[in-house]
Amino acid sequence: MKITVNINGKRYSNDVEPRLLLIHYLREVVGLTGPHIGCETSLCGACTIELNGKAVKSCTMFAVQADGANITTIEGLAANGKLHPVQEAFWNEHGLQCGFCTPGMIMASKQILDRNPNPTEEEIRHGLEGNLCRCTGYQHIVNAVKAAAKAVGA
Amino acid sequence: MIPQTFDYTAPSTLDQALGLIAQGAKPLAGGMSLIPMMKLRLASPEHLVDIGRLPELRYIRDDAGVLRLGAGCTHYEVETSPLLRGKCPLLSETAARIGDVQVRNMGTIGGSVAHADPAADYPAALLALEAQIVLRGAKSQRTVAASGFFLDTFATALEPGEIVSEIIVPVEDAGAGTSYQKMAQPASGFALVGVAARLRRSGGTIVLARLGVTGLAPHAYRAASAEKALEGTPGTAADIQMAASRIAEGVEANADLHASADYRRHLAAVSAARAITAALARTA
Incomplete structure (x- = not known):
């Protein structure tokens, strides 16, 4: 099946099998390996990307469902060599240890701030319920989201 | 975790979708239950009909004392709808507790209701609200009370060829809690x-x-x-x-x-x- 998608501002047209998962399309066909494959059972959130402005788990979606969509992956956040405020905050606040969950954490964090520029700690934790960090570095991740909110609001 | 092969159709109208479903195709809405089942090969439909992007199934409206929700509304839409928050807050409160934000962005109320997971959240709210569930087939439409819809684990009053097309909940009077x-x-x-x-x-x-x-x-x-x-x-x-x-x-x-x-x-x-x-x- 032919699909056309806009990924990080660039248009892609490919012929794909209906059963091809979006995460496999992104990583193996388009070559964007920022979104990770963690649990493959839609629990861990490492594959989180933005589809038409909404954070979704790309392991639980077929590429054909994304036909015509606008997709942003972690690779699309930095603009003109400048990190996105959420990326900057994860760096400054040590919001990562091994880094495996980070692309998904940052995409989910971006969704929190897009919808609510001034979240409470509880709202941040609620917004990150779909993302797991095996290093258990949650405290620094929450701090990073708070710092990003402050930086964007400043 | 690769599902078996299948055909995929994304029709532009509900009638086209219902025609294909009448011939045995499986409806795919948000896919939050169906796709994991397909990946585990607990389900291997031969033909998927994508109803997740049909505008006809995506509305929340006030209609003379009741609220009508198209089955394609996502949990996020149910959670954040000002109409529901004001007039049927139980449904919004329930939607906010489903899964996580990524699941709520994709999953639909109709899909969850039709799937009838014994641990799903909506059924509890729909029963307490004495909601009605509208079922549509290619040539049929009927309305079933929530109390007569959930029959057993993953088993509902849906007949082959039917989909959940609408959920009807009451407008709460100001005194209800x-x-x-x-x-x-x-x-x-x-x-x-x-x-x-x-x-x-x-x-x-x-x-x-x-x-x-x-x-x-x-x-x-x-x-x-x-x-x-x-x-x-x-x-x-x-x-x-x-x-x-x-x-x-x-x-x-x-x-x-x-x-x-x-x-x-x-x-x-x-x-x-x-x-x-x-x-x-x-x-x-």
Whole structure:
């Protein structure tokens, strides 16, 4: 099946099998390996990307469902060599240890701030319920989201 | 984790979709239950019809005393709809507790209802709300009460060729108080047990009590005995405890690796007491 998608501002047209998962399309066909494959059972959130402005788990979606969509992956956040405020905050606040969950954490964090520029700690934790960090570095991740909110609001 | 091969069609109208479904194609909405099942090869449909992007199934409107929700509304849309938050807050509150934000962005109310997972959240709220569920086929349309829809684990009143097309819930009058309380399985977010309470009070007495329970039994149900225990009382702490102690009456409790039957019954009583207390505080 032919699909056309806009990924990080660039248009892609490919012929794909209906059963091809979006995460496999992104990583193996388009070559964007920022979104990770963690649990493959839609629990861990490492594959989180933005589809038409909404954070979704790309392991639980077929590429054909994304036909015509606008997709942003972690690779699309930095603009003109400048990190996105959420990326900057994860760096400054040590919001990562091994880094495996980070692309998904940052995409989910971006969704929190897009919808609510001034979240409470509880709202941040609620917004990150779909993302797991095996290093258990949650405290620094929450701090990073708070710092990003402050930086964007400043 | 690669599903078996299948054909995929994304029709532009509901009629086209229903025509394909009548021929045996499987509807795909948000895919939050179906796709994991396909990846595990617990389901291997030969033909998927994508109804997840049909504008015809995506509306929330006030219609002469009731609210009508298209089956394609996502949990996020149900959670954030100003109309629902104002006129049927129980449904928004329940949607906000489903899974996680990524799941709520994709999953739909119609898909969840049709899938009828015994631990899904909506069934408890729909039972407490005495909701109606509209079922459509290529040449048919009928309306079923929520109480007659959830028949067993993953089993509903849907006939082959039918989809859930609309959910109808009442506009709450200002005096009603509602609440949904659940104990979630921490990894999946599914309800070990969830209780939705809807109460109305008049002159200091509870005149209407509706309690929907999910996660405890093979399918969601209304706790009639607990409702009766509550109605006609002022809703003191002792009244609430008495009603909550009857929440599991007459049902066989589920047991699995996450929670034994005894533990689930205990959680049901705790969740019921919390839901009743919170709902009562919201009554006018």
